[in-house]
Amino acid sequence: xxxxxxxxxxxxxxxxxxxxxxxxxxxxxxxxxxxxxxxxxxxxxxxxxxxxxxxxxxxxxxxxxxxxxxxxxxxxxxxxxxxxxxxxxxxxxxxxxxxxxxxxxxxxxxxxxxxxxxxxxxxxxxxxxxxxxxxxxxxxxxxxxxxxxxxxxxxxxxxxxxxxxxxxxxxxxxxxxxxxxxxxxxxxxxxxxxxxxxxxxxxxxxxxxxxxxxxxxxxxxxxxxxxxxxxxxxxxxx
Numbered sequence: 692x693x694x695x696x697x698x699x700x701x702x703x704x705x706x707x708x709x710x711x712x713x714x715x716x717x718x719x720x721x722x723x724x725x726x727x728x729x730x731x732x733x734x735x736x737x738x739x740x741x742x743x744x745x746x747x748x749x750x751x752x753x754x755x756x757x758x759x760x761x762x763x764x765x766x767x768x769x770x771x772x773x774x775x776x777x778x779x780x781x782x783x784x785x786x787x788x789x790x791x792x793x794x795x796x797x798x799x800x801x802x803x804x805x806x807x808x809x810x811x812x813x814x815x816x817x818x819x820x821x822x823x824x825x826x827x828x829x830x831x832x833x834x835x836x837x838x839x840x841x842x843x844x845x846x847x848x849x850x851x852x853x854x855x856x857x858x859x860x861x862x863x864x865x866x867x868x869x870x871x872x873x874x875x876x877x878x879x880x881x882x883x884x885x886x887x888x889x890x891x892x893x894x895x896x897x898x899x900x901x902x903x904x905x906x907x908x909x910x911x912x913x914x915x916x917x918x919x920x921x922x923x924x925x926x927x928x929x
């Protein structure tokens with residue numbers, strides 16, 4: 692998708708200064724994250740271009756939509772994307788680490804979302820910025836969960852997108868912080884391909900976990916109706 696601005700139906704994302712460009716993971720999370728509980732305050736951890744925060748501004752009536760970004764260039768780009776949107780009065784980006792925010796802020800959020808760094812393998816790419824955006828060494832899952840458990844309101848929802856291979860470990864870590872999975876949607880590229888991603892929603896309340904599966908394509912560039920239903924409010928050609 693390169694460095695060109697990415698146009699969605701109701702906003703445009705500039706991404707030339709961000710290590711991680713617009714991708715399916717972020718857009719899916721922004722479109723899927725549960726908002727039935729009508730969140731009034733939202734936090735997007737590791738916002739990058741700001742895509743997920745902007746999607747949630749489009750989807751919800753939340754008065755406060757905060758984003759967090761530690762990388763200098765990505766922070767500046769997210770701020771620009773927020774300012775150029777129709778919801779600039781509701782969007783704010785903190786230039787800080789999650790640990791700093793957790794220590795400094797006293798408010799809690801009704802919805803927290805994150806498309807976190809997640810490649811835990813020993814190999815890390817040479818591009819340092821892309822490495823920080825993609826590897827858990829820059830934000831270990833334990834630290835993410837610990838901060839979320841402090842920043843999430845008692846009736847709030849935490850939503851995340853992960854590689855399927857990380858699902859079991861993340862669920863275990865979350866449970867230790869009394870965060871229970873309410874919804875798990877496992878994502879496959881096609882009907883015959885392996886499960887690639889897990890979209891998970893957590894709350895402090897224990898409940899029966901709803902399991903579902905989402906297939907993105909029937910064949911190359913031919914999308915399933917289920918996938919279209921989730922993302923059609925955003926992509927221009929859906």
